[in-house]
Amino acid sequence: MVTRVGVEVSIAVADAVRLANPDVIAAYPITPQTHIVEHLAELVANGELDAEYIPVESEHSAMSACLGAAASGARTFTATASQGLALMNEVVYVAAPMRLPIVMVVANRALSAPLSIWCDHSDLMSVRDTGWIQIVTENGQQAVDNTIIAFRIGEDPRVLLPVMVHLDGFNLTHVIEPIIFPEQAEVDKFLPKNRFPLPLNPDRPVAMGDFAPPAIFTEAKWAQEVNLRNSKKVIMEAWNDFNKTFGRQYLPVEKYHSDGAKVLLMTMGSSGETASVAIDELRAEGMDVGQIRLRLWRPFPLEELREAVKDADVLIVMDRAISYGGPGGPVASEVKSAFYNQPKKPKVVSFVISLGGRDTTVSAFKDIVRKGIEIADRGSKNEYEIYGVRE
Amino acid sequence: MAKSESEMTWKDLEIGCIVTEPGSARQYESGTWRSQRPTYDFTRCIKCGLCALYCPEGCIGPNKDGHFEADLFYCKGCGVCARECWPQVIKMVEEVE
Numbered sequence: 001m002v003t004r005v006g007v008e009v010s011i012a013v014a015d016a017v018r019l020a021n022p023d024v025i026a027a028y029p030i031t032p033q034t035h036i037v038e039h040l041a042e043l044v045a046n047g048e049l050d051a052e053y054i055p056v057e058s059e060h061s062a063m064s065a066c067l068g069a070a071a072s073g074a075r076t077f078t079a080t081a082s083q084g085l086a087l088m089n090e091v092v093y094v095a096a097p098m099r100l101p102i103v104m105v106v107a108n109r110a111l112s113a114p115l116s117i118w119c120d121h122s123d124l125m126s127v128r129d130t131g132w133i134q135i136v137t138e139n140g141q142q143a144v145d146n147t148i149i150a151f152r153i154g155e156d157p158r159v160l161l162p163v164m165v166h167l168d169g170f171n172l173t174h175v176i177e178p179i180i181f182p183e184q185a186e187v188d189k190f191l192p193k194n195r196f197p198l199p200l201n202p203d204r205p206v207a208m209g210d211f212a213p214p215a216i217f218t219e220a221k222w223a224q225e226v227n228l229r230n231s232k233k234v235i236m237e238a239w240n241d242f243n244k245t246f247g248r249q250y251l252p253v254e255k256y257h258s259d260g261a262k263v264l265l266m267t268m269g270s271s272g273e274t275a276s277v278a279i280d281e282l283r284a285e286g287m288d289v290g291q292i293r294l295r296l297w298r299p300f301p302l303e304e305l306r307e308a309v310k311d312a313d314v315l316i317v318m319d320r321a322i323s324y325g326g327p328g329g330p331v332a333s334e335v336k337s338a339f340y341n342q343p344k345k346p347k348v349v350s351f352v353i354s355l356g357g358r359d360t361t362v363s364a365f366k367d368i369v370r371k372g373i374e375i376a377d378r379g380s381k382n383e384y385e386i387y388g389v390r391e
Numbered sequence: 392m393a394k395s396e397s398e399m400t401w402k403d404l405e406i407g408c409i410v411t412e413p414g415s416a417r418q419y420e421s422g423t424w425r426s427q428r429p430t431y432d433f434t435r436c437i438k439c440g441l442c443a444l445y446c447p448e449g450c451i452g453p454n455k456d457g458h459f460e461a462d463l464f465y466c467k468g469c470g471v472c473a474r475e476c477w478p479q480v481i482k483m484v485e486e487v488e
Contacts, residue, residue, distance in 0.1 A: 098408075099406050099407035100407070160406060160407070197406060198406065198407075206409050206410060206411050207410035207415075208407065208409050209408075210415075211416075212408055213396065213419050215396040216396050216399055216404065216408075219399060219400060220401070220404060223404050226401065
C-alpha cells in the first residue's frame, strides 16, 4: 500500500537526503533553499541522522568542505540557491574534473540585480559548464526521487561525478505536495555504499587537484568530457532500476502527447505542469499540439531530443533566463544547435518567460503556443520573444 | 610512471588526475620557459652557495668541482643568481636557437 504524505517539498527533499544516509552535509542557508538545510540540521541535532553537519561561514566554504569530504570517500550533500551558487562558483568548477561525487540540490532563484528571491533559471545557467550532471525536476515527487537517485548516479564507479538536482524555488520548495516516501530498506538496496576508489588515506598518500602542465591539460579535459557524456548510460540504468523498484520512470526528454504532434511546446522545470494543462485544453479545442519536458540538462540528451521532435514542424522553447546580448534563451540555443546540421528540423521559436518569479498561467501558455505558431509561420524580427513584458 | 607526460593519452590519466606517486613535478621541464641562460666564470667562484640559496626554482647545486651551477632542465632564466653573486661569476646571456 502506497502512502502519500502531505509535506512541504523542502522538508521532503531533506527527508530524501536522510533516506540516502549521507556522512557529511556542509551548507549555508539561503532563500529559498533554507528549509532543506534547516531540516537536515534538525535531523542531525535530534540524532535521527548520523552525519557530520558542518555549519560553514559561506557557500564558498560549503563547497570546499564538500570537496574534502567527498575526497575522503564520504557520502556528501549540500544545497544552495542563486547568490549562494554564484559565491561558490569557483569551487563548483573544481568538483567535476576532480571526480568527486557530491550531490547538491539547487533551489532555483533569480540572480541579482535587482534583488529577487523568486524563481528563474539564471542561477542554473551560471553553472551550465561546470561539468556536473544536472537533473531538472518538475514537482516535489521528482525532486525527492532524484535526490536519492543522484547519489546512486554520482557515486557509481563508472561515473564519479557531482550531481545537481534543480528544483524551482518557491514554485516547488515552498509548496505542500502529496509525497510518496520510498521505504528505507528499498532505498538501501537501490543505493549501494559509496566506493570512491582513491580516498584520502594517511597510509596511502596521494595528491588531488594538482597542477597539470600544458602537456596533459587537454587530455585531462577530454577525459572529463568523455566521462560526462558516458554517464548518460548509467543515468538511464539508475532511472530504469528506480522505476523497477518504485514504479516511477524518469527520462532525459519526457513526452506528453508529443508523438505525431506537429507543434511542440518544450519546458524545463516546474512550469511544465502548468503548460501540460494548457496542452490538454488546446488539444480539446482540436489543436495538434504536444509537449516535451527536458529532465536532463547535462549531459545534454541530443539523440533523445531529436527523436522526440522528429514528427514536429514547430518547436516552441521556454526559457527562464536570458543570455544577455546573445541569442536569448539558453535552452533554445542548445535546441537550435541540436538541429542546425540535421537534414530534417523543426522551426524553433524561443520564448523567455517567468523571470524572477512572475507566473506564466495556463491561458498564457495557450497564448504562447498560438503566438509561436504565428512566428514560425511569418517569422519575427526578434531573436527571441520575451513574454508579457510591458513595452 | 611508465609514460612521460607528453606521451600520455587521456585514458592513461588517473581518475580526476590524482597523483599517486611522489616526485611527478620532477618531470616538468620548466627550463623551456627560459629566454636567458646563466653562464659561469668559475675561476671567480668562492663556492659560497648564495646563488643556490636565492634560486627560486631550487635548481642550483654544486657540480663535480664543488662550484655552484644551475640545472638547465629546470632553470627558468630569471637571473636572480647572477644578481646576487657578488664575486660576479654568473652572467646572463640571451638564449638563441
